[in-house]
Amino acid sequence: MRKFDLCLNSEGAEVILATSSDEKHPPENIIDGNPETFWTTTGMFPQEFIICFHRHVRIEKLVIQSYFVRTLRIEKSTSKEPTDFEQWIERDLTHTEGQLQNEEIIARDGQATYLRFIILSAFDHFASVHSVSAEGIAVSNFS
Amino acid sequence: MVKLAAKCILAGDSTVGKTALAQMFRTDGAHFQKNYTLTTGVDLVVKTVAIPDTEDSVEFFIFDSAGKELFSEMLDKLWVSPNVLCLVYDVTSEQSFNNCSKWLEKARAQASGTSLPGVLVGNKTDLAGRRAVESAQAQAWAQGQGLECFETSAKEMENYEAPFHCLARQFHQLYQETVEAFQALV
Ligand SMILES: Nc1nc2c(ncn2[C@@H]2O[C@H](COP(=O)(O)OP(=O)(O)O)[C@@H](O)[C@H]2O)c(=O)[nH]1
Ligand SMILES: [Mg+2]
Numbered sequence: 001m002r003k004f005d006l007c008l009n010s011e012g013a014e015v016i017l018a019t020s021s022d023e024k025h026p027p028e029n030i031i032d033g034n035p036e037t038f039w040t041t042t043g044m045f046p047q048e049f050i051i052c053f054h055r056h057v058r059i060e061k062l063v064i065q066s067y068f069v070r071t072l073r074i075e076k077s078t079s080k081e082p083t084d085f086e087q088w089i090e091r092d093l094t095h096t097e098g099q100l101q102n103e104e105i106i107a108r109d110g111q112a113t114y115l116r117f118i119i120l121s122a123f124d125h126f127a128s129v130h131s132v133s134a135e136g137i138a139v140s141n142f143s
Numbered sequence: 144m145v146k147l148a149a150k151c152i153l154a155g156d157s158t159v160g161k162t163a164l165a166q167m168f169r170t171d172g173a174h175f176q177k178n179y180t181l182t183t184g185v186d187l188v189v190k191t192v193a194i195p196d197t198e199d200s201v202e203f204f205i206f207d208s209a210g211k212e213l214f215s216e217m218l219d220k221l222w223v224s225p226n227v228l229c230l231v232y233d234v235t236s237e238q239s240f241n242n243c244s245k246w247l248e249k250a251r252a253q254a255s256g257t258s259l260p261g262v263l264v265g266n267k268t269d270l271a272g273r274r275a276v277e278s279a280q281a282q283a284w285a286q287g288q289g290l291e292c293f294e295t296s297a298k299e300m301e302n303y304e305a306p307f308h309c310l311a312r313q314f315h316q317l318y319q320e321t322v323e324a325f326q327a328l329v
Contacts, residue, residue, distance in 0.1 A: 022145035025322065036329045040322055043148025044204065044226065067325055100328055124257050125226055126318060128325040 006057045006134040007031050016082060016114075018049040030129050035065050035100065038130040041119060048118040050082055051132065059110035059136040062089075064103045064117075068127040069093050071120040072103070076112040080142055085116050095123045100130055110136060144198040146191070149314045151205045151307075152222050152253075154246040155231035156239040160266035163297035164231065165207050168307050172300040186221075192311040201311040205229075215249075222253040227310045228261035232281075234294065235273040240265075240281065247288060260313035261290045262306040269296040 007013050009031050018027035020042040027049050029037035041047040056078070064072070071092050075085040088109075093101050115134070119127055153161040169188045188205040206221050228250045232239040243263065251259055263285040265276060278294060285292035291309050295302045 020148075022322075024145070038325055040325065042145055042318070043202070044150050045224065067328060098328070121224070124321065125314075126321045128322075130329065 003060070003135055003137055005033070006053055006059065006136050006138065007051060007132050008033050012054050014052045014054065016050050016052045019047045025128075030132050033131070035130045038067075038128040041122070041127045043126075045122055046118050046120050047127070048116060049129070051115045051117070052082065053113055053115075053138075055113070055141045056139040057110075057112055057134070057136055058139050059107045059112060059115075059134045061135040062103075062105040062107055063131075063133045063135075064105070065100045065130040065132075066093070066103070066128060067100055067130070068095070068122045068124045069101060069119050069129070070095075070122050070127075073118040073120055074105075075116040075118070076110075077114040077116070078111050079113060082114050082116075085114070088115075107134075107136075111139070113142075145318070147199070147201045147314060147318055149201050149203055149226040149310070150224065151203045151227045151229055151310060152225040152250060153205060153207050153229050153231065154250050156233070156236070156242050156246075159231045159233040159236070159239050160295075160297050161229075161231045162207055164229075164264065164266060164295065164303055164306075165205050167297050167300065167303040168205075172303065190307075192308055194311060194315045197315075199315060201314055203307065203311070218249070219253070222250065224255075225250060225253055225259060227314050228259050229264060229306055229310065230261055230290065231264045231266055232276065233267050234265040234276050235267055235270045237275045240276045243284070244288075247290075258317070260310060260317060261288075262309050263288075263290040263292045264306045265292075265294040266297055268294050268301060269299045 013031050015027040025040045027039045029039050074089040076088045077085045165188045191200050191202045193200045232243050265281050282292050293306045
């Protein structure tokens, strides 16, 4: 089966919720495949966004490019609706002055239909997420 | 268009008028309660301020210690990760002004390394005959600390909005600078 980046607009992924939004830096920027565009948080933490794959996928590796993110929690769901999220991964990122944080996570138990990213805390008043990619395979479509 | 959210902490000695100012701001001057007791009062005031000449706004979440400033471990919890600071003294109380540096230090310690935009507010200007802190004295200290300086009377509804509008502008500017920095990363 073909492995590819599941977290792309062009592959059918969608950001269905984000707690912050600046019209100039919308959450779709996270999955447009371009690290130059980004989503910003606009205030107090925690802040979150949810990515919908519109199918069942199995994720093997996640790469998150961000700035000023301190503690990141990722939950996943295997339901058809964005419910029943379970805790999956939690990371404390390090601050990388002047360059993007590039967090690579080798995933275990990567079956998912939705991913929920929760930024619990940040190194500054605001944080940005430039891209999330999830390498893996599409398992099946919603019936 | 963006709506920012800012956690605002109110710092200063008891009875300087922190709660009165926050409630004035919340109700657009509709309420001045004469008899606050230390245990009453709302802990959280939520209010949105538009940024002039933009379509942007800042929603404040003002954390009023409602008398808990007497118990410092409670303040530590209430003050986690502040975005902006409103530091208040009473213009008739020199001690409340002198204590501002202590409050400022405590607030900045909670901001853990990030900048903390702030205003210094001298309240109770209606008690002109009892004034103990001169404007110039407060101005000089505030300037040295990088704080914008205001005088208000919550009782006479004088100028009570200005400090919050200033905080909104400062926070909005900080957002724009931060976004520019994000843009320059890649
Ligand atoms: N004369 C006068 N009294 C005020 C003013 N603001 C507050 N007070 C009074 O000062 C007392 C303490 O006010 P409060 O807001 O509870 O102070 P806090 O402890 O700092 O929150 C109350 O009796 C208020 O009515 C003001 O601008 N002028
Ligand atoms: Mg009070």
